[in-house]
Amino acid sequence: MAKKVKKRAPDFTLLLSTLLLVIIGIIMVFSSSWPEGIKTFNNGYYFLKKQLFAAGLGFVALLFFMNFDYRRLKKMSWFIYIISILSGLLIFTPLGDTKKGARRWVNLGFTTFMPSDIIKLGSIIFLAAYLSNKKEKIKNFTKGLLPALVIVGISCGIIYSQKDLSTTITLAGTLISMLFVAGMKISHMFFLMIIAGLGLFKAITDEEHKYRMKRVTSFLDPFADKIDTGWQAVQSLYALGSGGLFGLGLGKSRQKFFYIPEPYNDFIFAIIGEELGFLGALTVIILFFLLIWRGVRIALNIEDLFGCLLATGIVALITIQSLIHIGVVTSCIPPTGIPLPFVSYGGTSLILYMSAIGILLNISRHVPIDRS
Known part of the structure; x- marks a missing residue:
């Protein structure tokens, strides 16, 4: 026994x-x-x-x-990730609720919730499962890192489409931290940092979102205005x-x-x-x-x-x-x-x-x- x-x-x-x-x-x-x-x-x-x-x-x-044995989450990671992504897509349906110029909430009638929070946790679980299965390939750009970056791109892209740059940065930083711990090459890390820096610059200087640039300039001397x-x-x-x-x-x-x-x-x-x-x-x-x-x-x-x-x-x-x-x-x-x-x-x-x-x-x- x-x-x-x-x-x-x-x-x-x-x-x-x-x-x-x-x-x-x-x-x-x-x-x-x-x-x-x-x-x-x-x-x-x-x-x-x-x-x-x-x-x-x-x-x-x-x-x-x-x-709840956390190891069971690995088997459920696909299901959890799909549910989290679908919750984010609800923003673009009639259930999407706009507050203060941003469409970030889903209104179910009896309650509202922010899908970005669900996407954050779902992405972490799914990427952890993916990286633990591909631990030998993470140093290979095409076979290991690129599919991981697709996961990062989908998760962050849905949140960015909600005009939520700060949460996008938070999630991107989190997922890239996991890639670093999983053993990605330092050269790949620097490449990602350059791409992320250029993307952030484009998001801030975007003509459609001038308020972001105003926030940066006001930060330099808030008392000036x-x-x-x-x-x-x-x-x-x-x-x-x-x-x-x-x-x-x-x-x-x-x-x-x-x-x-x-x-x-x-x-x-x-x-x-x-x-x-x-x-x-x-x-x-x-x-x-x-x-x-x-x-x-x-x-x-x-x-x-x-x-x-x-x-x-x-x-x-x-x-x-x-x-x-x-x-x-x-x-x-x-x-x-x-x-x-x-x-x-x-x-x-x-x-x-x-x-x-x-x-x-x-x-x-x-x-x-x-x-x-």
């Missing part, structure tokens, strides 16, 4: 840092969305209720994937600056009163800095650092290549998106709308990221190291 293998415990530090970020997010979404809730919905609790509901579903998803193009960056810096070391106090932000656009989403880190101060903002950064560190540790120590690449993709996605959000809020990079994982308002994003952490926690159960 075969001896039953005892299940290892999941990585506790990873789980705790994730849950703390979600709790901080719920509190800060409530605080930063109160004025908008009162003005638009005559209900200050509107955004809080939706975020709590999403966090509940996200927690259930996290527990499910934490106990602080009433128009530099408004977001200036108001964000005001929020961070007025917070000082200890902050103005929870709920006492001034910039959330319609100075910063979507303070509960794209600029939530600025409200954290204003209300909780430098120490509050630093706490959030430390929690992200802990999450990323444990994720990297899992990726380095898992013996299965699929698990390594899957963990790499999840960690790279969280890292890149967090850096872009904090970089925008602190005016280190040009302004662009991208939420802070686990913290910003957004049901689809929260559920998908908590699902991704669940997968990462399951991978950690197969790592022969201390998980405390």
